[in-house]
Structures are given as structure tokens and as C-alpha cells.
Amino acid sequence: xxxxxxSQVEPRADEKPAGYETLVVTSEDGITKIMFNRPTKKNAISxxxxxxxxxxxxxxxxxxxxxxxxxxxxxYYCSGNDLTNFTDIPPGGVEEKAKSSHILxxxxxxxxxxxxxPLIAVVNGPAVGISVTLLGLFDAVYASDRATFHTPFSALGxxxxxxxxxxxxxxMGSAKATEMxxxxxxxxxxxxxxxxxxxxxxxxxxxxxxxWTRLKAYAKLPANTLRVSKNIIRSRxxxxxxxxxxxxxxxxEERWQSEDCMNAIMNFLSxxxxx
Amino acid sequence: xxxxxxSQVEPRADEKPAGYETLVVTSEDGITKIMFNRPTKKNAISxxxxxxxxxxxxxxxxxxxxxxxxxxxxxYYCSGNDLTNFTDIPPGGVEEKAKSSHILxxxxxxxxxxxxxPLIAVVNGPAVGISVTLLGLFDAVYASDRATFHTPFSALGxxxxxxxxxxxxxxMGSAKATEMxxxxxxxxxxxxxxxxxxxxxxxxxxxxxxxWTRLKAYAKLPANTLRVSKNIIRSRxxxxxxxxxxxxxxxxEERWQSEDCMNAIMNFLSxxxxx
Amino acid sequence: xxxxxxSQVEPRADEKPAGYETLVVTSEDGITKIMFNRPTKKNAISxxxxxxxxxxxxxxxxxxxxxxxxxxxxxYYCSGNDLTNFTDIPPGGVEEKAKSSHILxxxxxxxxxxxxxPLIAVVNGPAVGISVTLLGLFDAVYASDRATFHTPFSALGxxxxxxxxxxxxxxMGSAKATEMxxxxxxxxxxxxxxxxxxxxxxxxxxxxxxxWTRLKAYAKLPANTLRVSKNIIRSRxxxxxxxxxxxxxxxxEERWQSEDCMNAIMNFLSxxxxx
Numbered sequence: 029x030x031x032x033x034x035s036q037v038e039p040r041a042d043e044k045p046a047g048y049e050t051l052v053v054t055s056e057d058g059i060t061k062i063m064f065n066r067p068t069k070k071n072a073i074s075x076x077x078x079x080x081x082x083x084x085x086x087x088x089x090x091x092x093x094x095x096x097x098x099x100x101x102x103x104y105y106c107s108g109n110d111l112t113n114f115t116d117i118p119p120g121g122v123e124e125k126a127k128s129s130h131i132l133x134x135x136x137x138x139x140x141x142x143x144x145x146p147l148i149a150v151v152n153g154p155a156v157g158i159s160v161t162l163l164g165l166f167d168a169v170y171a172s173d174r175a176t177f178h179t180p181f182s183a184l185g186x187x188x189x190x191x192x193x194x195x196x197x198x199x200m201g202s203a204k205a206t207e208m209x210x211x212x213x214x215x216x217x218x219x220x221x222x223x224x225x226x227x228x229x230x231x232x233x234x235x236x237x238x239x240w241t242r243l244k245a246y247a248k249l250p251a252n253t254l255r256v257s258k259n260i261i262r263s264r265x266x267x268x269x270x271x272x273x274x275x276x277x278x279x280x281e282e283r284w285q286s287e288d289c290m291n292a293i294m295n296f297l298s299x300x301x302x303x
Numbered sequence: 304x305x306x307x308x309x310s311q312v313e314p315r316a317d318e319k320p321a322g323y324e325t326l327v328v329t330s331e332d333g334i335t336k337i338m339f340n341r342p343t344k345k346n347a348i349s350x351x352x353x354x355x356x357x358x359x360x361x362x363x364x365x366x367x368x369x370x371x372x373x374x375x376x377x378x379y380y381c382s383g384n385d386l387t388n389f390t391d392i393p394p395g396g397v398e399e400k401a402k403s404s405h406i407l408x409x410x411x412x413x414x415x416x417x418x419x420x421p422l423i424a425v426v427n428g429p430a431v432g433i434s435v436t437l438l439g440l441f442d443a444v445y446a447s448d449r450a451t452f453h454t455p456f457s458a459l460g461x462x463x464x465x466x467x468x469x470x471x472x473x474x475m476g477s478a479k480a481t482e483m484x485x486x487x488x489x490x491x492x493x494x495x496x497x498x499x500x501x502x503x504x505x506x507x508x509x510x511x512x513x514x515w516t517r518l519k520a521y522a523k524l525p526a527n528t529l530r531v532s533k534n535i536i537r538s539r540x541x542x543x544x545x546x547x548x549x550x551x552x553x554x555x556e557e558r559w560q561s562e563d564c565m566n567a568i569m570n571f572l573s574x575x576x577x578x
Numbered sequence: 579x580x581x582x583x584x585s586q587v588e589p590r591a592d593e594k595p596a597g598y599e600t601l602v603v604t605s606e607d608g609i610t611k612i613m614f615n616r617p618t619k620k621n622a623i624s625x626x627x628x629x630x631x632x633x634x635x636x637x638x639x640x641x642x643x644x645x646x647x648x649x650x651x652x653x654y655y656c657s658g659n660d661l662t663n664f665t666d667i668p669p670g671g672v673e674e675k676a677k678s679s680h681i682l683x684x685x686x687x688x689x690x691x692x693x694x695x696p697l698i699a700v701v702n703g704p705a706v707g708i709s710v711t712l713l714g715l716f717d718a719v720y721a722s723d724r725a726t727f728h729t730p731f732s733a734l735g736x737x738x739x740x741x742x743x744x745x746x747x748x749x750m751g752s753a754k755a756t757e758m759x760x761x762x763x764x765x766x767x768x769x770x771x772x773x774x775x776x777x778x779x780x781x782x783x784x785x786x787x788x789x790w791t792r793l794k795a796y797a798k799l800p801a802n803t804l805r806v807s808k809n810i811i812r813s814r815x816x817x818x819x820x821x822x823x824x825x826x827x828x829x830x831e832e833r834w835q836s837e838d839c840m841n842a843i844m845n846f847l848s849x850x851x852x853x
Binding site for chain 1: 696713714716717718719748749750772774775776777778796799800802803804806807808810811812814
């Protein structure tokens with residue numbers, strides 16, 4: 029029997045439109061595919077990448093595709109917020125940085141809350157931080173059995189975002205949600221699926237083939253009906269989710285200026301500098 | 304060892320009260336049993352059957368039984384809305400048909416929202432469409448391992464009803480709910496149980512015996528206490544569920560007049576005519 | 579290999595502060611541990627014990643610990659409300675007793691709703707009644723595989739409390755919640771975990787060792803960040819939970835004066851008297 033291809037997608041420079049530095053975006057077979065493309069940084073989200081994801085989602089919401097997919101290029105799905113974002117301190121100091129980060133984060137999460145078409149995560153490898161919490165706002169989540177789900181907020185002096193303080197207890201109950209969001213327990217793909225965060229798990233060796241076969245079939249369903257059905261499930265919650273997002277960002281602005289957080293980030297960056 | 308009896312209940316004409324054409328209704332051992340009785344149509348719900356189920360639920364809510372059970376006669380639990388309902392177009396045309404269907408559906412679902420005693424589904428075989436979505440309004444759901452759960456709304460240009468756009472994400476999280484309600488994924492009984500839609504699954508060979516033994520024991524609990532306890536769990540949600548039902552029916556009225564839906568039903572009926 | 583120690587904690591008189599008759603409370607390694615200490619009564623909650631748990635929670639909320647844990651001494655976690663509480667009828671009769679029980683219960687549950695730090699249950703053995711329903715208000719629940727979860731309210735003519743009429747359907751969906759809360763189905767630890775009521779199950783032989791190792795690690799996370807993160811998950815629900823608690827207590831006050839309940843308790847006490 030021939031060896032299975034790896035589930036890892038290699039970056040293909042020819043697919044990269046001029047406009048994006050941190051993403052590769054394609055659109056075919058009724059599917060717009062937004063790929064995180066900082067594989068050497070484990071697809072950590074830089075300030076630039078936050079902005080580009082928002083632009084790509086805006087474009088996808090207006091194109092003719094039926095489905096929009098997010099996935100990662102390389103080993104990782106996404107390692108979360110790039111902590112080096114915290115080193116770029118403006119003249120106004122930590123307080124100003126915390127304020128602008130609050131606004132960026134709120135706008136970013138809002139794009140996921142308001143996205144009008146079925147939004148699907150193809151989690152090809154480890155997911156960390158905000159790339160995990162946002163999954164509660166996706167309409168389907170397919171994971172390789174190589175994927176893990178980890179939100180080490182407390183160790184970093186931070187608190188949950190991406191509406192996870194609302195969506196996770198709703199999905200898995202608070203006894204499971206707290207262990208992830210507050211105590212930073214890392215879940216396997218199988219555990220995340222049993223708890224309802226993930227729709228289905230596939231062996232890594234057949235992951236890409238199985239998922240894309242399925243998604244291409246789903247993309248043939250009538251696009252307008254898909255929009256209407258997503259909308260009737262999600263629209264009722266949008267106002268609530270916006271309020272949750274605002275509240276989480278206010279709490280994080282305060283956390284980012286706390287001793288707990290500043291110590292943790294200092295430690296992280298000094299360990300990194302020594303490598 | 305002697306062979307197990309099949310879980311399929313044969314229609315027994317002697318149990319059929321004069322009033323019902325599409326149901327068999329019995330009441331004994333503290334349990335009122337409403338049985339779908341169109342086995343040659345896979346228990347598809349005709350306009351007449353919608354009306355009769357509402358009458359049977361009204362009668363059950365007022366009788367002395369402690370529990371009310373819905374189940375199917377024959378191979379199927381229920382194959383959902385009888386699509387030939389759509390062929391009976393009134394003088395007012397498709398618009399009038401969509402309006403009257405909206406009212407019928409809203410009243411029908413309302414009977415399940417408001418039902419005052421524990422309501423139990425004994426899912427003896429495949430369940431489709433509205434017979435699946437309504438399960439979110441039942442207080443317990445027992446399934447044979449022969450049962451499947453399928454809501455192919457999008458392929459028919461339609462959108463979720465039976466309050467499923469609210470109850471399913473609450474029960475299983477939106478990553479699992481969307482795959483069922485929007486993409487039409489068919490679940491096995493075991494999958495539906497793992498996701499919380501089904502209370503327990505039994506082997507088909509012992510299904511009827513095990514379920515009725517259990518239900519007879521439950522029916523011996525004090526009937527008034529059962530009502531009070533169901534009520535404290537459910538009454539808090541009733542107003543919300545009524546609003547969801549109204550919203551889903553408005554959306555469906557619009558869907559039924561859409562090109563997506565009319566094409567799908569025309570295809571279905573022409574395939575059927577050729578058989 | 580040496581034999582594993584039993585998961586059962588023996589009462590240690592030297593740890594019992596003067597103030598508590600029914601509890602042992604310790605505080606070390608950042609963890610305040612409140613232990614039910616009526617092992618010969620299967621840790622049934624007497625009126626005195628309700629009062630002492632409230633005092634112990636108040637003290638824990640104000641001490642320097644990061645986490646608060648509830649657990650049982652002996653074979654049981656807790657067998658629920660001590661039914662002999664019902665025999666202490668005041669001059670005002672059953673009506674006055676029902677009224678004062680309502681107030682005691684409401685205040686007791688309120689302490690769990692409002693508790694400001696991560697609250698963890700270490701369920702060392704069977705849990706019954708209110709000790710089960712309250713678990714929906716805990717932030718993590720670890721269970722020995724010897725634990726069971728049982729709420730036989732209907733057989734006693736009573737109805738759900740501890741906010742379970744709201745938290746249980748949210749955690750496990752109503753098809754599973756009703757079987758527990760209305761029909762009194764007893765769950766194994768594994769079942770309770772699959773349904774999201776329990777965070778994780780451990781073999782009894784290694785239960786104490788594994789759980790305390792984990793909790794000591796969690797207690798090293800920054801305490802203030804833990805409070806903030808619990809708060810953002812829970813505070814949004816507090817007003818709702820207070821209303822649910824009030825409603826459940828009103829219903830129970832009425833239930834306690836019902837024939838269903840008085841018959842059941844009379845039977846229970848007369849069986850007990852004959853032993």
C-alpha cells in the first residue's frame with residue numbers, strides 16, 4: 029500500500045495574492061479558504077495578521093462562495109496571539125497599548141460573530157489561545173487527530189476572550205469549560221470532540237482528503253438556503269455575543285496592565301531572548 | 304435460546320378508535336401511547352395527521368395518565384413532513400399554501416412546547432425532518448439502535464423548525480448542531496445519544512421490552528409531582544420557545560416560496576411519479 | 579508493587595477546629611478544604627451542617643487560598659438532605675417548617691451561586707440529592723469511579739433544587755436531565771462525566787493522589803487571575819441563578835406540604851424506625 033500523504037499543507041507562493049503578507053486565500057468549488065501562513069512562527073497572530081484576517085473575512089462574506097474555511101499552513105493550526113505584539117509599546121506606554129489591543133481584539137472577534145455564511149475550521153495541528161476560543165463561533169470544526177486545544181490564559185495573567193466565557197460553558201458545561209479556560213488544561217482532539225467543541229476528528233493520514241471531500245459536497249447545497257439556515261441558528265445570539273465580547277475585552281484591558289500579566293510576559297520574552 | 308421478537312409493532316386495527324385515521328392511541332398502566340399509523344408511507348405526516356396529533360396531545364394532557372409516549376408503527380419512527388402536502392395547492396396559489404402551512408406548523412409545534420406532562424419519544428426506527436427536530440422538546444428519548452436521525456432541510460431549500468434552531472445548539476453545541484441542521488448529516492442512534500439528543504439507545508432485539516419495563520416503572524411515580532418537576536424545568540423556557548417557533552415559521556414561509564425549495568420539491572415529486 | 583491506599587479519608591480529630599461539629603476544614607498549599615464529617619450518617623446534611631457549610635464558605639471566600647474544595651470523609655461524598663430534619667416540627671406545624679426550610683435552602687444555595695473563587699468538588703463516593711444538584715454550580719468536579727449520582731426527588735414527592743432545573747438541561751440537554759431529575763435515574767461516574775456534570779473520573783485506587791497533585795498545581799496559578807476568570811464565566815449568570823433558586827424554593831415549600839411528600843417521608847421514617 030502506498031504511503032498516505034501528510035495532512036500538512038505546504039505554502040504555495042503562487043497562490044498568495046499581492047495583498048496578503050500573512051495569509052494565503054483561495055476560492056474554488058464554492059469554498060473560500062483562508063490559510064494562516066506564518067508557519068515558521070507556528071502561525072502566531074501578529075498585529076498585521078489580525079488586520080489581514082478581518083479583510084479576508086470581509087471579502088469572503090461578499091464573494092460568491094457558499095462556505096468559508098480557516099486553516100493553517102505547516103505543522104500548526106495557529107499558536108494564538110503573537111506575544112511579541114506586547115513588545116511594541118507606543119509613546120503612551122502600557123496603558124495606551126492595552127487600550128489599542130482592546131479595540132483591535134474587539135473588532136477582530138466581532139468579524140466572527142457577524143460572519144453571514146457557514147464558517148468552518150479545518151484544524152490541521154495544535155491550536156492555542158484565541159484560535160481555540162474562537163472555535164465556539166464557527167459552524168463546524170474538523171480536526172486532525174494531531175490537533176490539540178490549549179488556552180493557557182491564567183499562567184499568562186490573562187482571561188478568556190473570543191466569547192469563550194459564554195460559548196464554552198454553553199457547549200460543554202462549566203465543569204469542563206473551567207478546566208480549559210481557567211486552569212489551562214490541554215485537550216486532545218478526541219476530548220475536544222467528546223465535549224462538543226469539535227464536530228469530528230479524522231486520522232491525520234487521511235485528514236485533508238476526507239475533510240475536503242466532505243466540504244466540496246456541502247458547498248453544492250443551495251448557497252442562499254445555507255445562509256438563511258445559519259442565520260436562524262446564530263442571529264438570535266448575536267446581540268448577546270457582542271455584549272460578551274465587549275465585556276471580555278474590558279476585562280482583558282485591565283488584565284494586560286496587571287502585575288500577573290506583566291511578570292508572565294516578561295518571563296516569556298526573556299526565556300525566548302536566551303534561546 | 305429463543306429468537307428475540309422484532310421491535311416493530313404491527314398495526315392492530317382493534318386498538319384504533321373511531322376518531323383517528325392516521326394514529327392508534329391507547330392508555331393503560333398510567334401511560335398514554337400515541338402511535339403513528341401510516342406504515343406504508345413510512346409514517347410521513349399528512350395534513351390530517353398533523354391535526355390528529357394535536358387532538359391526541361390535547362386529550363392526553365387532560366387524561367389521568369402520568370406519561371405520554373409517541374412512537375411509530377412499522378419500520379419507521381416517522382419520515383417527517385409528507386412532501387405530497389405541497390401538491391394540494393389552493394386557489395390562492397403557492398403564497399396562500401405557504402401561509403396556511405406556516406399556521407399549521409406553528410400550532411403543531413406549540414402543542415409540544417406547552418405539553419404539561421413528561422413527554423417521551425420511543426424511536427423505533429429512522430426519524431426524519433420535523434420528527435427529529437421536535438425531539439428537543441421531549442423530556443426523554445429512547446432509541447432502538449436501528450434508528451437514525453436525519454434533517455435534510457438544505458437539500459430541499461428549507462430551514463430548521465420545531466425550535467431546533469434553539470434547542471439543538473443548546474443540547475449539542477453549534478459545531479454539531481450545524482452539521483445536522485444545515486448540512487444534513489445523518490446521525491446513528493449512538494451518535495445522537497453521545498450528543499445528548501437521545502437519552503439512551505437499546506439493541507433493537509430487546510428495545511420494546513426494555514423501554515416499556517422502564518416506562519411502566521416511571522409511570523408509578525406520583526403523577527402530580529412529575530408534572531410539577533417537568534414544569535419547573537420547562538416553564539422558564541416556554542416564552543422563548545414560542546418566539547423561536549414563530550420566527551422559524553416566518554422564515555419557512557419565505558423559504559417555501561423560494562426557487563431553491565420549489566426546484567427541490569418538483570424534483571422529488573417527479574422522481575416519485577416515475578417510480 | 580505496594581498496595582494502593584484507599585481513597586477514603588479517615589476523620590482526623592486534630593484537624594477539626596473548635597467551631598465546626600459537622601465539618602473538618604483545613605487550609606494549606608493555597609487550597610481550603612471543606613470536608614463533610616458525618617461519616618456514620620453517610621454525610622447527610624443536618625440543619626446544623628447547612629449552617630456550618632455556609633460559615634465555612636464565607637470564611638474560605640475571604641482567606642488567602644486560591645481554590646476551595648468540598649469533599650466527604652468516609653465512604654460517601656454526601657447522601658443529601660438528612661430526612662430526619664423533617665421530624666423536628668415547630669409549634670407552627672408543617673406550614674411553618676416548610677417556610678423555614680425554604681429560607682434555609684435558599685440562603686444555602688445562594689452561597690454557592692455567589693462564591694467568588696474556583697470551587698471544586700472532590701466526589702469520593704456516592705452523592706445524593708442536593709449534593710448532586712449543587713454540582714452544576716461548581717467550577718470543576720473530580721470523581722472516583724466509586725461515585726454515583728442520584729436525585730430521587732419524585733419518589734419523595736419533591737422537586738429539583740440547587741438550580742439544577744436550569745443548570746442540568748444546560749449542561750446535558752433536557753433528555754438526559756429529565757431522566758435524572760424527574761425520573762430519578764442513578765448515574766455512574768462515567769455516565770456523569772460523559773454528560774458533562776463531572777470534569778474527570780479517576781480509578782478509586784489512585785483518586786486522592788491524582789486529584790490532589792493536580793489541584794496543588796492549579797493552586798499555584800496567580801490567585802487574582804483565577805478569580806477574575808471565574809468571574810467572567812459566572813457573573814453573567816448570577817442574576818438568573820438567583821431567580822431560579824428563588825423559584826425552586828417556592829415550589830419546594832408547596833411540595834413539602836403535599837400529600838405525595840408527606841406520605842413518602844412517613845414511609846421512609848417508619849421503615850427506618852423498624853430497623
